[in-house]
Amino acid sequence: MTAFDQSDDRLPRGARGFAFAGRDRELAALLDALTERPAVVLVEGEAGIGKSRLVAETAAVLRGRGVGVGTGGCHPLREPLAYGPVIDALRRLGDRLPAEPGLIDPAAGVLAPALPALADRLPAPPPEQPAAAAQRYRTAEGVRAVLRAVAPAVLVVEDVHWADEVTRELLLVLAQDLPADTALLLTYRTEEQRGPLLGSAFRRPPGTGGTDLLLGRLAPGALARIAGSALGAGATPALVRALYERSAGLPLIIEEDLITLAEPGGAAHPELLGVPRSLREVLTERTGRLSAQGSALVGAAAVLAVPAGEELLGAAAGLTEQQTEAALLEVLAASVLVEHGPDAYGFSHALARRAVYDDLPGPTRTRLHRRVLGLLADRQPPALVQIAHHTRALGDLDAWLAPAQAAVDHSLAVGDLGTAAGLLRQILDHPRLPADRLGTDALALAGILRDSAEAREAVEELRRLSAIPGLPAAQRGEIRAHLAEVLINKVGDPNGWTAAELAAQDLEEANPAKAARILATLAIADTGEASAAEQRDWMTRAQAAVARTTDPVAQAVVSANQLTRLVYDADPALPAALARLPREPDRQPDVLRATAVTLYNATEGAICVGLDRRALQLDEEALALSTGSNVPVLVMYCRAYQLLLGWLAGRWTDWDRELTAYRTRYPDSPLTGGGLLGTAQGVTAAARGRTAAAAACFTQVIERDARHMLSVGAAAGLARLRLARHDDEGAWEALTEALAVVERKESWPYALSLLPTAVETLLRRGDAAAAERLAARHAAGVEGRECPAADAEQLLCQGLLLRQEAPELAAAAFSRAAAAWRAIGRPYPAALAQESAARCLADPQRAVTALEAAATALEELGAVADAGRCRHRQRELGRTSPNPRGRSGYGGELSPRERQVAELLARGAANKEIAEALFVSPRTAEHHVAAVLRKLGTTRERLRADGRPAE
Known part of the structure; x- marks a missing residue:
């Protein structure tokens, strides 16, 4: 959040220099407590936790509501002034005092000497100087009088842990009897306060509200918002993580780091950040009061770098058991170290440790590192990461390499990928890293990066790894394969296919099994980037590579992808090939997954070419295998195509409900707004007359998958909407890229409405020759293929080409197309083809009869816009639609038109x-x-x- 937003109360973005984030709950709690006055509110938290910022944001909201807020602060070295913090706060409320002193309670006059700037508004001070006890009473009464005069008001006193005795006493007296419509807000540091905050135990009296608020550190999300407000696009996830690790969520450190990073070029070099000055000063103040044994213990903790037990801390510091116990109690009381768990003590955050570590003299650091290394080496099991750290700190990089490698192996074994990645980066920077380790360690780091949640940052690091000089071809190829996987699956960058091809080149000799899998994947990649000829070449290379290996998974992948090529080509040999796929339960899981993927691809292909019954059978089998092989993504995809097949079969009544249920079950599914399913939503919206919604659906599909074969149906849908508005040029513009994809992929069997729409658009533009050439290219492309839907679309193209010169022949072609669609089991395109046939008939009666059948079928689907178009044409032909109940025969029921x-x-x-x-x-x-x-x-x-x- 940039500011708390409640009703019309808004704070400016970054009112105190940075976005106000992560404290919305605390701000709401303060505002609630301070709205019901009188109230006493206590805000507690460690140094730098953001108490003052929270109070400032609260004050800004209150002032916007007409509430006066006066703030004063306590300081450890304040110049002498009785009740100074309270006087300061009242001074800031002076502009709310009445201009005439006579309107204020005379008791306020006792404060006039301390508030000379407000003397003209305050009553005259009392003539005599009372005794000390009476003076304290009169002061309290004077403060109450001023508060009554400026109400509604909140008196804020910050850092009460530094308050002197008389100020604490005054605050206690005020808290026990606040005037109506006023509040007292006090802040203090947790680690500095000893004993009761106000000198004596305090409980709110009856009728006084308030709250006690303990501020915790900020969460990573809040830090990300603050960094974004300061650095914009420079606040990358990696930088935010680094800032959080440095600060542990302490706002004091966060803001000082951001000030440095906000300077020109600062965000590009976060490694140059040092320990913030304010933090160093706080730690210097605390450690300066420690005994020699306490300082030794803190130094040992700084060198150990991780929370440690009392025994290890004492041994590292060179203290006896009794000295260790006393020193530990001392440093805990001073809040230099904190307890992290049972017998685990360390610094509250990394920068506090670094500040102490940096202040240690060099010889002291070296001595402590050697001592700690000796202590750790004797422990079982050995602390490998810590041993590596201390060895490196002693400057012996060659000696460090072995324990570092052992620490990497252990980290990977226990699944600590973050620690392993950090060590691997250090190892790869070693100037004398043996050649046999270079490839192994680079590949290990690449494997971690492949699974990183920060995909874009992983891409840059993978690119750097693949460019390491002297990297063996086998490891370079594996790294490039990881890079391709991240680019394609996580970033959606088509450059991933180039990386995959380079990976295959590296691996063809060194690792033919891996190369075969990559090449086979390239051979069926449906991105529109490569031509069908290039993909056939990749498949040939995949077959040659897999022939040199006995790897069963590589053989299964290549075999499966060969079948997928048959799917894309609508090859009649596909059913027999699919029947030979391995399905036995005792097969390797990767082999069964490859079979499931192939069956899913075959499902998609069958839908695209109009083999709907086969598609349903394949989808059910793919779903069963995916479930058994634990491939949840494929399960999600299979269920999406079950939904689509129902829509194609004309089950539109429950379409919206089923689609909503699917989205609820699979909220992250990319299929719902893209490809075939997204196109179906656009077609449905257009058929129902919702052209704006239809255009939005089609546009979303195209924007997501502009060069993907499955997006060409959306391009056709968008073109049809433009044709309906007589925007022929706009329609052609929507089709050109999709036609280029079909041409490049030779995907003529895919019947996604593109070809008939393109032929009609060319005819509308007056380019009959181009329309004929395109239809002929389509006819040649589907010849000999098993693609009944494409055959139906070829009939539509014939009808369109004949419509002007030979309407009766065109009607026959459209009628055959309608019959073909009905045979496939798709009533919607069948009804549209029947409508097209009716419009070509010269006999009005035959035309009306054909239109009646088309309109009825469309109305049953709920395609009211298409049905309305048919009914409109019937009226143009002179057909009347007598009401069987008479003109008013429907009474309170909806007529057919009203139902539409x-x-x-x-x-x-x-x-x-x-x-x-x-x-x-x-x-x-x-x-x-x-x-x-x-x-x-x-x-x-x-x-x-x-x-x-x-x-």
Whole structure:
């Protein structure tokens, strides 16, 4: 958060220099407590935790609400001034005093000498000087009088742990009897306060509210928002992590680091950050009061670098058991060290340790590192990471290499990838790293980076690793393969395919099994980047590589991807090849997963070419294998295509509900807004008359997968919307890139509405020759392939080309297309083809009959816009639609037209969209809308919220 936002109370972004983040709950608690006055609020926290910033943000909100806020602070070296912090706070409230002194309680006059700048507004001071006890009483009464005069008001006193005795007494007296509509807000440091804060035990009296608030350190998310406000794009996840490790969430350190990093070029060099001056001063102040034994213990803790037990700390410091116990109690009481757990003591954060470590004389540091190294070497099991650390600190890099490598191996064995990665980076920087270790360690680090959550940063580091001079080809290839995987799967960068090809080149001789898997994957990559000829070459190379290995997984992957090439080519030999895939439960899991992936790919291909029954069978088998082989991503994908197959079969009634259920079950599925499923949503919206929603769906699919074969259907959908608006040039613009992808991939069997739409667009643009060439190219591309949907689309192309010169022949072609779609099991394109046939018929009666069949089928689907277009054409042909019940025969029930309107309203359509969908005037649409809402006794909003209207 940049500021707390409550009602109209807003703080400016970075009111105190940085975004205010991570304290929204605490700010809300303070505001709630200070709104119900009188109130006493105590805010506790360590030095640098952000108490003052929280108070400042609270004060800003309160002032915006008309509440006065006066702040004073206690200091350890304050110049003598009785009740100084309270006087300072009252001075800041002076502008709220009445201009006439006579309007203020005379008791306030006792404060006039201490507030000379407000003397003209305060009553005259009493003439006599009372005794000390009476003076304290009069002062308290004077403060109350001023507070009553400036109410509503909050008196803030910060750092009360440094308050003198008389100030504490005054604050206690005020807290026990605050004036109405005023509050007292006190802050103090946890580690500095000993005994009762106000000198005596305090409990809020009846009628006085408030709260006690303990501030904790900031979470990483809050630090990220603060860093983002200061550094913008420079606040990378890696930098935020580094800042958090340095600060452990202490705002004091965070802000000082950000001040340095905000300087020109600072964010690019976080390694130059030192210990913040303010932190060093705090630690110097605390350690300066320690005994010799306490200082020795703190120095040992700084060298140990990790929380340690009392025995190890004492031994490292060279102290006896009794000395260790006394020193440990001392440093804990001084808040130099803190307890991290049972018998585990160390610094509160890394920078505190570094500040102490840096202040140790060089010989002392060296002596302590040697002593600690000896102590650790005698322990079992050995602390390998710590041994490596202390060896390196002594400056012997060659001696360090062996324990560092052992620490890496142990870290990897126990799954501590962060520690392993840090050590591997250090090892790879070793100037004399043996050649046999270079490739092994670089590859180990690459494997960790591949699984990193910070994909973009991993990419840069993987690129650097792959460029290390002298790296063996086998390891370089593996690293490039990891880079390709991150780029493709996590970043969505098409450069990943280039990295994959380079990896395969490195590995073809050194590791043919790995090379075969990569090449086989490249051979079926459906990105639009490579041509079909290039991909066939990759498959040939994959087969040659796998022939040189007996690796069963590589053989399974290459075999599976060969089959996927058959899928893409709609090869009639595919069913027999699929039947030979290994499915036996005793096969290796990777082999079964390869089979599941192939069956899924075959499902997708079968949908694209119009083999819907086969697709359903393949999908069910892929789902069963994916579930058994524990491939949750593939399970998610298979269920998406089950949903799509239902939609293709005409089950539109439950489409929205089933899609919502799928999104709820798989909120991270990339299929819902992209590819075939995203295109289906656009087609459905367009069929229902919601053209804006349809355009948004199509655009989203194209933007996500512009060069992917599965996005070409969305390009066709967007073009059809533009054709409906007579924007022929815009339609062609939407199609050009998709056509280029089909040409490059030779994916003519894929029937995704692209070819008929492109032919119609070319005809509309007056380029019949180009339309004929495209249809001929399509016909040649599907010849000999098993692709019934593409065959249906070829019939549509023929009908479009014949429509002008030979309408009866065109009608026959469209009718054959409709029959083909019905044979496939897709009623929606069948109805549209039947509509196209009807529009070519010269006999009005035959045309009306064909349009009636098309309109009825479309109405059953809920495609009200398409049905409305058919009904409109029927009216143009003179067809009347007599009402079997008479003109008013529906009474309180919805007529068929009103049911269409209700359907559109439930989908969120506006009146203009309803008019366009039903081919009626806007005024007629308004009439229908009013009738529907009246009959249903509802509103637009409720109808949309309820979804599909009741039958």
